Amino acid sequence: MNNNLLKGKRGIIFGALDNKSIAWKVALHAHSEGAKFVLTNAPIALRMGSIDQLAEETNSRVIAADATNMEDLNNLFAESVKELGGKIDFVLHSIGMSVNVRKGNQYYEQNYDYTMKGFDVSALSFHKVMQAAWDLDAMNEWGSIVGLSYIAAQRVFHTYNDMADNKAVLESIARSFGYHYGVRRNVRVNTISQSPTETTAGSGVKGFDIFYRFADDLAPLGNASADECAAYTISLFSDYTKKVTMQNLFHDGGFSYMGMSEETMSNYLNDSKK
Numbered sequence: 001m002n003n004n005l006l007k008g009k010r011g012i013i014f015g016a017l018d019n020k021s022i023a024w025k026v027a028l029h030a031h032s033e034g035a036k037f038v039l040t041n042a043p044i045a046l047r048m049g050s051i052d053q054l055a056e057e058t059n060s061r062v063i064a065a066d067a068t069n070m071e072d073l074n075n076l077f078a079e080s081v082k083e084l085g086g087k088i089d090f091v092l093h094s095i096g097m098s099v100n101v102r103k104g105n106q107y108y109e110q111n112y113d114y115t116m117k118g119f120d121v122s123a124l125s126f127h128k129v130m131q132a133a134w135d136l137d138a139m140n141e142w143g144s145i146v147g148l149s150y151i152a153a154q155r156v157f158h159t160y161n162d163m164a165d166n167k168a169v170l171e172s173i174a175r176s177f178g179y180h181y182g183v184r185r186n187v188r189v190n191t192i193s194q195s196p197t198e199t200t201a202g203s204g205v206k207g208f209d210i211f212y213r214f215a216d217d218l219a220p221l222g223n224a225s226a227d228e229c230a231a232y233t234i235s236l237f238s239d240y241t242k243k244v245t246m247q248n249l250f251h252d253g254g255f256s257y258m259g260m261s262e263e264t265m266s267n268y269l270n271d272s273k274k
């Protein structure tokens with residue numbers, strides 16, 4: 001699609017690691033909708049991932065920043081304003097990582113150093129990103145900030161582990177900072193609660209394939225892809241959603257309001273006939 005929805009807008013996109021990343025797809029959509037932006041990721045991800053390819057494709061600069069480090073974030077916002085020639089209209093926070101999940105620790109046997117690290121990366125970094133923008137007054141009036149969440153913030157998904165708590169805080173930060181940023185600069189802050197999506201972060205969750213299939217069977221529209229998530233994100237960056245703020249917006253094919261579906265039920269019917 002190319003409707004010039006973001007023509008003349010400047011942005012910062014966090015979290016494009018490889019071409020499966022949701023942030024990667026957002027960058028491609030934002031580029032085709034006429035935006036200029038800076039791509040950013042943690043220094044180690046820049047070394048491991050393929051972000052340079054995306055930068056070339058979208059004619060954008062890459063600036064390294066660990067999203068847990070205020071110095072990096074302050075530098076990122078200052079450099080981005082210079083690079084793009086003005087204040088920022090949109091920010092995507094597409095960052096998540098749990099050390100407990102990576103190490104295979106269950107929810108009831110957490111290593112709290114790992115828990116704190118995962119909390120800092122996955123939740124507090126959303127606050128830090130906005131704090132950096134706030135301190136430099138780097139956001140334009142009617143700007144838009146989006147973070148990515150998952151329904152485990154509201155309901156239990158047994159292997160989602162401490163990421164569930166991180167997502168609950170992420171959504172709370174969107175509300176609290178959304179209030180302050182709204183009052184100060186008419187900036188809106190929202191989270192998108194996305195379907196299970198096959199990416200590096202997504203596939204790291206134990207039993208991801210089953211999660212994915214279950215959600216796909218239950219949702220009347222099926223799971224939303226990374227590309228569809230990107231298209232929805234663009235709408236939140238555009239001027240068509242200026243009064244949407246402090247919301248957690250489900251982008252999951254209807255999964256969040258389902259109880260049981262014919263398709264899911266039929267799996268059990270087949271089982272009971274065996």
Ligand SMILES: NC(=O)c1ccc[n+]([C@@H]2O[C@H](COP(=O)([O-])OP(=O)(O)OC[C@H]3O[C@@H](n4cnc5c(N)ncnc54)[C@H](O)[C@@H]3O)[C@@H](O)[C@H]2O)c1
Nearest residue numbers: 015017021022042045067095096148196197199200201202
């Ligand atoms: N994949 C899913 O099933 C799914 C579902 C709902 C929500 N989400 C959320 O979407 C977001 C993007 O994840 P994804 O699925 O595209 O996976 P991904 O692995 O491609 O992206 C995660 C990104 O976080 C970055 N990151 C980690 N630590 C960082 C740090 N200290 N500083 C800066 N960046 C850091 C990684 O380098 C990576 O680019 C995450 O918030 C994730 O929780 C994913």
